[in-house]
Amino acid sequence: MNNIILKTDKLCKSFSNGGNQIHILKNMDLEITEGDFTIIMGSSGSGKSTLLYALSGMDKPSLGKVLFKETDISKLNNDKLAIFRRKNCGFVFQSIYLLDNMSILDNVLTSGLLISKNKREIISKAKKLLEQVGLNKEVWDKFPNQISGGEAQRAGIVRALINEPTIIFADEPTGALNSAASTEVLNTLTKINENKQSLVMVTHDIKTACRGNRIIYIRDGAVCGELKLPFYKDENTEFRREKIQTFLDEMGW
Amino acid sequence: MKWGGSMNLIRIAIFNIKKKKSAAASLAILILLASLFLNIGLNISSNVTNFYNNKVEELHGPHYIALFENNNYSPAYSDYFKQDDRVVESETEEVIFMEQADWTNSNNNSGKMQFYTIAQNMDRKSKLGGYKLTEQIDVPDDEGIYLPVSFKGFNYKLGDKLKIEYKNEEYSYTIAGFFETTVFGTRTTGMFKVYLKDKAYENLYEKVGGAKLISARMKDSTMSNFVAKDFEKATKEMITSTDSLQSVLTIDNDEFQISNVLTAQMVAKFLVIFSIIIVIISLLVVRFRIRNDVEENMINIGTLGALGFKSKEILSIYIFEFVFIALVGVIGGIACSYGIMPILSNSLTNLVGALWINRFHPIVDIETLLSILILIFVISYLCAKVINKYPPIVAFHGGIKGHNFRKNYFPLEKGIRNIHFKLSLKGFMSCLHQNIITGAIILGVTFATVFCVVLYTNFGNDYAALGRIAGVEMCSLEIETTKNAQYEKLNKEIEGMKEVRKTSNLDSAKINVDDIEIDTKISDDFSKMNTLSVYEGKFPKYKNEIVITGVLAEKLNKRIGDTVTVRSGGYSSKYIISGFIQTTANQGKASLISSDGIKVIKPGYSKRKINVYLNEGVDEQVFIKTITDKYGEPTSDNNSKYETNENDKYSRVKKKAEEKVANLLKLYNVDSVEYSLMVDGKIVVSENSNAYKIEKITDSKTEMDSSLGSIRTVISSLSKVISISTMLIIALILSLMIKAMIIKRKVEFGTYKAIGYTTRQLMIQIVLSFMPTTIIGTILGTIIGYISVNPILTAGLHSAGVSKFEASINVMALIGVVILIIVFTFLVAMFEAYKVKKISVYELLTE
Numbered sequence A: 001m002n003n004i005i006l007k008t009d010k011l012c013k014s015f016s017n018g019g020n021q022i023h024i025l026k027n028m029d030l031e032i033t034e035g036d037f038t039i040i041m042g043s044s045g046s047g048k049s050t051l052l053y054a055l056s057g058m059d060k061p062s063l064g065k066v067l068f069k070e071t072d073i074s075k076l077n078n079d080k081l082a083i084f085r086r087k088n089c090g091f092v093f094q095s096i097y098l099l100d101n102m103s104i105l106d107n108v109l110t111s112g113l114l115i116s117k118n119k120r121e122i123i124s125k126a127k128k129l130l131e132q133v134g135l136n137k138e139v140w141d142k143f144p145n146q147i148s149g150g151e152a153q154r155a156g157i158v159r160a161l162i163n164e165p166t167i168i169f170a171d172e173p174t175g176a177l178n179s180a181a182s183t184e185v186l187n188t189l190t191k192i193n194e195n196k197q198s199l200v201m202v203t204h205d206i207k208t209a210c211r212g213n214r215i216i217y218i219r220d221g222a223v224c225g226e227l228k229l230p231f232y233k234d235e236n237t238e239f240r241r242e243k244i245q246t247f248l249d250e251m252g253w
Numbered sequence B: 001m002k003w004g005g006s007m008n009l010i011r012i013a014i015f016n017i018k019k020k021k022s023a024a025a026s027l028a029i030l031i032l033l034a035s036l037f038l039n040i041g042l043n044i045s046s047n048v049t050n051f052y053n054n055k056v057e058e059l060h061g062p063h064y065i066a067l068f069e070n071n072n073y074s075p076a077y078s079d080y081f082k083q084d085d086r087v088v089e090s091e092t093e094e095v096i097f098m099e100q101a102d103w104t105n106s107n108n109n110s111g112k113m114q115f116y117t118i119a120q121n122m123d124r125k126s127k128l129g130g131y132k133l134t135e136q137i138d139v140p141d142d143e144g145i146y147l148p149v150s151f152k153g154f155n156y157k158l159g160d161k162l163k164i165e166y167k168n169e170e171y172s173y174t175i176a177g178f179f180e181t182t183v184f185g186t187r188t189t190g191m192f193k194v195y196l197k198d199k200a201y202e203n204l205y206e207k208v209g210g211a212k213l214i215s216a217r218m219k220d221s222t223m224s225n226f227v228a229k230d231f232e233k234a235t236k237e238m239i240t241s242t243d244s245l246q247s248v249l250t251i252d253n254d255e256f257q258i259s260n261v262l263t264a265q266m267v268a269k270f271l272v273i274f275s276i277i278i279v280i281i282s283l284l285v286v287r288f289r290i291r292n293d294v295e296e297n298m299i300n301i302g303t304l305g306a307l308g309f310k311s312k313e314i315l316s317i318y319i320f321e322f323v324f325i326a327l328v329g330v331i332g333g334i335a336c337s338y339g340i341m342p343i344l345s346n347s348l349t350n351l352v353g354a355l356w357i358n359r360f361h362p363i364v365d366i367e368t369l370l371s372i373l374i375l376i377f378v379i380s381y382l383c384a385k386v387i388n389k390y391p392p393i394v395a396f397h398g399g400i401k402g403h404n405f406r407k408n409y410f411p412l413e414k415g416i417r418n419i420h421f422k423l424s425l426k427g428f429m430s431c432l433h434q435n436i437i438t439g440a441i442i443l444g445v446t447f448a449t450v451f452c453v454v455l456y457t458n459f460g461n462d463y464a465a466l467g468r469i470a471g472v473e474m475c476s477l478e479i480e481t482t483k484n485a486q487y488e489k490l491n492k493e494i495e496g497m498k499e500v501r502k503t504s505n506l507d508s509a510k511i512n513v514d515d516i517e518i519d520t521k522i523s524d525d526f527s528k529m530n531t532l533s534v535y536e537g538k539f540p541k542y543k544n545e546i547v548i549t550g551v552l553a554e555k556l557n558k559r560i561g562d563t564v565t566v567r568s569g570g571y572s573s574k575y576i577i578s579g580f581i582q583t584t585a586n587q588g589k590a591s592l593i594s595s596d597g598i599k600v601i602k603p604g605y606s607k608r609k610i611n612v613y614l615n616e617g618v619d620e621q622v623f624i625k626t627i628t629d630k631y632g633e634p635t636s637d638n639n640s641k642y643e644t645n646e647n648d649k650y651s652r653v654k655k656k657a658e659e660k661v662a663n664l665l666k667l668y669n670v671d672s673v674e675y676s677l678m679v680d681g682k683i684v685v686s687e688n689s690n691a692y693k694i695e696k697i698t699d700s701k702t703e704m705d706s707s708l709g710s711i712r713t714v715i716s717s718l719s720k721v722i723s724i725s726t727m728l729i730i731a732l733i734l735s736l737m738i739k740a741m742i743i744k745r746k747v748e749f750g751t752y753k754a755i756g757y758t759t760r761q762l763m764i765q766i767v768l769s770f771m772p773t774t775i776i777g778t779i780l781g782t783i784i785g786y787i788s789v790n791p792i793l794t795a796g797l798h799s800a801g802v803s804k805f806e807a808s809i810n811v812m813a814l815i816g817v818v819i820l821i822i823v824f825t826f827l828v829a830m831f832e833a834y835k836v837k838k839i840s841v842y843e844l845l846t847e
Helices: A048-055 A078-088 A104-115 A119-132 A149-161 A179-194 A234-251 B003-019 B021-058 B075-083 B149-154 B198-208 B221-238 B253-296 B298-307 B311-352 B362-389 B392-396 B419-430 B432-460 B464-470 B487-495 B550-556 B595-601 B620-631 B635-642 B647-667 B700-744 B746-755 B759-800 B811-833 B841-846
Strands: A004-017 A020-033 A037-041 A063-068 A089-092 A167-171 A198-202 A214-219 A222-228 B064-069 B087-105 B113-121 B131-136 B144-148 B161-166 B169-181 B191-196 B211-218 B249-252 B477-481 B500-505 B507-513 B516-523 B545-549 B563-568 B571-581 B590-594 B609-614 B674-679 B682-688 B694-698
Touching: A004 A048, A020 A048, A020 A198, A020 A214, A020 A222, A037 A048, A037 A179, A048 A167, A048 A198, A078 A089, A078 A104, A078 B746, A078 B759, A089 A149, A104 A119, A104 A149, A104 B419, A104 B746, A119 A149, A149 A167, A149 A179, A179 A198, A214 A234, A222 A234, B003 B021, B003 B311, B021 B253, B021 B311, B021 B362, B021 B700, B064 B087, B064 B221, B075 B087, B075 B211, B075 B221, B087 B198, B113 B198, B113 B211, B144 B149, B149 B169, B149 B311, B169 B191, B169 B198, B191 B198, B211 B221, B221 B249, B221 B253, B221 B516, B249 B253, B253 B298, B253 B311, B253 B362, B253 B432, B253 B700, B253 B759, B298 B311, B311 B362, B311 B700, B419 B432, B419 B759, B432 B464, B432 B700, B432 B759, B432 B811, B477 B487, B477 B620, B477 B700, B487 B500, B487 B609, B500 B516, B507 B590, B507 B595, B516 B550, B516 B595, B545 B550, B545 B563, B550 B571, B563 B595, B571 B590, B571 B595, B590 B595, B609 B620, B620 B694, B647 B674, B700 B746, B700 B759, B700 B811, B746 B759, B746 B841, B759 B811
Parallel strands: A037 A198, A037 A214, A089 A167, A167 A198, B113 B191, B144 B169, B516 B590, B545 B571
Antiparallel strands: A004 A020, A004 A063, A214 A222, B064 B211, B064 B249, B087 B113, B087 B161, B087 B211, B131 B169, B144 B191, B161 B169, B477 B609, B477 B694, B500 B609, B507 B516, B507 B563, B545 B590, B563 B571, B674 B682
16 A cells, blocks of 8 residues: 555635635645646636645645655744745646746756755756756757746746656646647656656546546535546546546536 | 826826836835925026125125225225226225134033124124124123124024133123124135124224125126226235235125135036936936836736727827826925925025025926926836837737847856846846846946045045145144244244144245235245145245146146246236146136245245144144244234234234344344333233244134035035935835836746745845846946046036146945945845745646
8 A cells, every 4th residue: 555645634725705704725735646647627717726735835724734755844933844845745737837037957966966965966867857857958949938838837846856856746737738748758757657646636537637646526526526546548548538537527616 | 198098198198107016116106306406406507696796786885895904004905996997886894803812602502613803883783794694582782792693603693602702801792783794794705793882892803803794886896896806906006015906805796706606516417417317217217117117017008908908009008108207206306395494595595694594496307397207208108119110910929039049148057056146147247138127227327426435535524625626734833933933943842743744835925927926825834734735846946937727827828837927016027827726716717836936926924834744633723822932922913912993003013113123133042031012001911032933823623614614514414414315315226126026027036936935035036136236236336436526527617716626535435335236226126136936836827
């Protein structure tokens, strides 16, 4: 049985809007297991991204706990959270968010050199990872606006991977990409999951959701259903799609 | 563009202002500061001269004054003015003249001050008194004294007890009132006039004696200079001695005007210069704001275009926005200037000697308003014109991509390891345009600060620079020997005293250079001078050399190496111009001649004056006591022991006796002798020979403090105001720039935070990205300030007779300025960058 790396205990998140309290997450209990490719789905406004940012320490919960390997990260201050993130988490964003004033290689190194003392080692690792995701030498010195969306997002994945995080969080990583680019990115994510990298991904797209082995459906700020699947293989895509569709229909999506 | 359309554009402009309230407020404050200084500067510079001239008319003051000691006066002098057609009114009054009287106000701690003082009889009601009482209290007639209103600047108040010490006698008064006047009402001439009621006047007259004051008014005040020259020429013909006009002083309207308004004009010019610097900074900020705004709001611009707005209309939105902000700032600045002027009124009253009344000055206000608004309009138009390049479809694609880098500056895989430093350099390059503007602004404020430091160290703290431009030799004391004293022996004795650092010789006389009557200074060795200096060429050493002022040279169309004809009495000779000096006295006309040189045209010349330079820490008054203990009281003081109502006769007799005894001592090489002289049954003289070596001792340092103190106060205050303003401007600009940077790069900072960068690391990145331009801007501003301060001050003081201003620039002080500005910028930047802490990663990414 795989280890639980992330756990929430009655997690709540609220926002105030003109004096009114809006409860996004309500007493959510959730566990993320090591090695899983967890997909979070829900209708628009259900709290998917809020949950993702709370789990990753990007945002602090209003109530409850987020336990990362028994450490309650909800109690950490902002600087300690930043240190927590750099050591344990990687992020892949819908809008990619590569720093547009530096090259692709520098974008990766910005993350890598934050922790690593061994500059040569990290540079070599960055280049290797970039090649692994299909970004060869010609791309390294280019700027984000000089490469395609798919290439940029794959560079974003390498940036997330460089420090060997315990878990990678992805917020609709294919949301801004065309179909071909989306497939490239999903293949990359699947590949890294095959290497036992834990992933938590938010998506509203069934095709994307097919890549996960565990689908969590949230509604009105709470988990209302979960679907377990075998790990992704190319040949069982259609089967997975049907299973997920049925699950979502049951959930009322 | 129809009115409804314009209103729509204005509405959008106002919406834009509301969206960036703090940035708009920062810019408005900058413009407010610029308008404030500009309005005050223009108000003073355009009105102070007229104010003075109007006061002369209002108070019916004289356009020309000549003061004579009674034994040097002739009724023919008064007759001259009566006969001159250009003179509409003239008057000769008996006044009391006290050379170097010591003033002490026992009700405040302003200390002892030394002035030349003229006391006039208030009950006599002179025609050309040129004064008006501003306030008074009831004081017995025999003790009341009425002072010029500028004395309030020394913290003198009605009812204060005043003590005047003169020639070992003390005269006590109570301040009964203040008056405004255009004549001898300010410190700048070193002479003040006071009024006493008849009883007090007569008491003083009995003790001190009188002098003659001739006052004259012309049909046209601009004629006063010509009348003065003609009078001096005519009186030379009336005098039988070989010397020139034996007046204590003569001043015409131009000289009065310059002395009374010069400081105010100077201050006004500095304010205008500083306001121009702030205006330039404001224009840079507007440029930055517009460019930044166009970049950030490209989508909105595209949307407006897609909705049917023309480029010209979108451009107008920016113009409305910034002209409106500028309008608020300018109106605020003008309003503040009206609020501040009453505070400045006291200083102006003290400087000019007459009550400065603040009035509404619409023309100056309009000049301020229009000049700033026009500049803002032009810069807004020129910067916003870039919108024309971006039709909607281009705008939607983010037409301006600010980061179309071809070069990856400071790549992380190469060079030094420290990633935060490298990232800050990358940040610097990514906002290069903004950083250049910040650097330019810091350059501007540093320049202004350097200017202030130079002003303060040269005018507000030490008088050396003032001495150089005034053509004055600054020493501790001036000892004038009697005519036949053994000068060299006395000089050597004094120079050998332990308190004395050195001595020098500097006499003065009136001469005629190419038909222009001027004052000349004479010395046996000009190289010993402290502050008296030539700004071009060299001092006169040989007997056929002369140094003249640049102003005189311009007038005579002469250069170094040319010759001039110098006359005195019946003698004349040609002299070669060896150099140029400058002076603010006598409308910038003066000269220097060597002792050998003056003897050619004044065979009777002998050295008289010894400038004494005391060692650090030696008190002037204590040293004067040492001198008088050794050599006796100065002969000019000895008159007071034997004063009678017929003092003219006795002072003439005494003078003759002194000369004979001194001559006797010299002729027979006698060291000392005791003697007495009786005239009309009264002992006129009873002394020993020591009394005949020193005629007068002047405490030059105290005198300088007294006459230049007001300039020092004003410059010191101005420097402080400008320095504080520059710090405020730096803080405002940094606040604006960093805020804009955080907003512009918020996604970038959010990404950094998501990756795991702490707030402190981001703050350091932000601050370090500003430091290169701060350091470069500060250093450049200091260098430019260092190079340009002298030319600017020369230009500013040219009307006062200054041909070349040479400020002494304290390099350590400038280094201090550089360090202070850099440290201050760093601290303010850290404070502003701290705002990054408050924003959560989630907000940054989802906002």
